[in-house]
Amino acid sequence: MEQGVSFDLELIRRYDQSGPRYTSYPTAVEFDESFDQTAYQAACARSNESGRPLSIYFHIPFCDTVCFYCACNKIATKDRSLAPPYLERVYRELEMQSALFDKSRQVEQLHWGGGTPTFLSDAQMIELMEVTRRHFTLAGDDVGEFSIEIDPREADADTVKLLRRIGFNRMSLGVQDFDPRVQEAVNRFQTEAQTMTVLEAAIAEGFRSTSIDLIYGLPFQSVESFGKTLERVIEVNPQRLSIFNYAHLPDRFKPQRRINDADLPAPEVKLDILQSTIARLTEAGYIYIGMDHFARPDDELALAQQAGTLYRNFQGYSTHADCDLIGIGVTSIGMIDNTYGQNRRELAEYYADLDAGRLPVFRGIELNRDDLIRRDVITRLICHFQLDKGSVESKWGIQFDDYFAESLGKLAGMAEDGLVALDADKIRILARGRLLVRNICMAFDAYLAAKTGPIGFSKVI
Numbered sequence: 001m002e003q004g005v006s007f008d009l010e011l012i013r014r015y016d017q018s019g020p021r022y023t024s025y026p027t028a029v030e031f032d033e034s035f036d037q038t039a040y041q042a043a044c045a046r047s048n049e050s051g052r053p054l055s056i057y058f059h060i061p062f063c064d065t066v067c068f069y070c071a072c073n074k075i076a077t078k079d080r081s082l083a084p085p086y087l088e089r090v091y092r093e094l095e096m097q098s099a100l101f102d103k104s105r106q107v108e109q110l111h112w113g114g115g116t117p118t119f120l121s122d123a124q125m126i127e128l129m130e131v132t133r134r135h136f137t138l139a140g141d142d143v144g145e146f147s148i149e150i151d152p153r154e155a156d157a158d159t160v161k162l163l164r165r166i167g168f169n170r171m172s173l174g175v176q177d178f179d180p181r182v183q184e185a186v187n188r189f190q191t192e193a194q195t196m197t198v199l200e201a202a203i204a205e206g207f208r209s210t211s212i213d214l215i216y217g218l219p220f221q222s223v224e225s226f227g228k229t230l231e232r233v234i235e236v237n238p239q240r241l242s243i244f245n246y247a248h249l250p251d252r253f254k255p256q257r258r259i260n261d262a263d264l265p266a267p268e269v270k271l272d273i274l275q276s277t278i279a280r281l282t283e284a285g286y287i288y289i290g291m292d293h294f295a296r297p298d299d300e301l302a303l304a305q306q307a308g309t310l311y312r313n314f315q316g317y318s319t320h321a322d323c324d325l326i327g328i329g330v331t332s333i334g335m336i337d338n339t340y341g342q343n344r345r346e347l348a349e350y351y352a353d354l355d356a357g358r359l360p361v362f363r364g365i366e367l368n369r370d371d372l373i374r375r376d377v378i379t380r381l382i383c384h385f386q387l388d389k390g391s392v393e394s395k396w397g398i399q400f401d402d403y404f405a406e407s408l409g410k411l412a413g414m415a416e417d418g419l420v421a422l423d424a425d426k427i428r429i430l431a432r433g434r435l436l437v438r439n440i441c442m443a444f445d446a447y448l449a450a451k452t453g454p455i456g457f458s459k460v461i
Helices: 009-015 037-050 080-098 122-135 157-165 180-186 192-204 223-236 254-258 267-283 300-307 347-355 369-384 389-396 405-416 431-442
Strands: 054-060 106-114 145-150 170-176 209-216 240-245 287-290 293-295 311-313 316-318 324-328 333-336 339-343 361-366 386-388 420-422 426-429
Touching: 009 267, 009 431, 037 333, 037 339, 037 361, 080 122, 080 324, 080 347, 122 157, 157 192, 170 180, 170 192, 192 209, 192 223, 209 223, 209 267, 223 267, 240 267, 267 287, 287 300, 287 431, 293 300, 311 369, 324 339, 369 386, 369 389, 369 431, 386 389, 405 420, 405 431, 426 431
Parallel strands: 054 106, 054 324, 106 145, 145 170, 170 209, 209 240
Antiparallel strands: 240 293, 287 293, 311 316, 324 333, 333 339, 339 361, 386 426, 420 426
């Protein structure tokens, strides 16, 4: 596949609108409470007929301190006594979930997210992995992709050694920015030494992949200041980098109200930061995977993209496209058979369901045939920047140009702007369209087409 991305400032400004990130299609705003425990159990039964491998996501919601920019589902607390009652319910959910899946189905992917997973003590992390292995069959280290999100302020070399011993082989580290002024403005004080200690330990302990998360658009950032953070990160040569755009939505996320709007970089400065970041990472040998993600050419994500096997789910880009995803913990979202199901979002409700012997699934959606077709098209575009119409036609028994006549009409203007090439047998996203892949995918979103007024998503750039 052709690699590379082109930065066209005028086009980016023109197309910079709000839109989904397409970690799912349909997106979570379409989930409905008519999808309940019964619907979820039926999906699991259908799923067992497929024999597909499994993926498990664990949500650990607790954070010791709140980062003001954060839009994650988290509980900021210094009270570590909250962990045991939470884990008690997670163990109940694991037991109930495992009863729904054939024991022959192997877990090839496992992820702990949050919050801050290392809010848990060493003993609690060991126990959580042991209970998981008691209820599910985890693939061997050579096959399994077992990852954890790390806050370097909550981990050290001994923590990393423990995580490797209990089975983790990948990690992502939140950095965001090393600049002290930026850190103070967002209430995240993290030294370079803390980050490098964890990274060096991960390399020493044999973690197969390390990823570093940075955010552009935070208070007081400039091209020069962000460039210094980027240079320090490039020096340690992580396999992957995620460069996220800060979405300032204080009406939706209460902690963001503590960020002073006047301290945020102007839109043109944000774009300058993005442009210089892309240029520098490209110069350093990284490949733009898509949707804020960069990887070294020998990384599994880059190789999967070249091979046409890359996938995207709630944890981002993945090499395990054929897994059914089980969501464990408060707010977690699962993807089983042709459904999405989400757990309760409030801790008290999550506890109440499990204490009453009920699965905490409270909403979701069962995808119809049109949803499945459109999800396939969006996934191909967002992962591979191209799709073969004939492949889609043979898989779904449709005439592509007829079925997607309205969508292709929406892409016509983008084709004139050089974002896409609409060939007779293919759709190809060109270099100058890759930063705007969300816009291109939106042309195939039947739910967006039916909406009027604000849609509540972040800006695409």
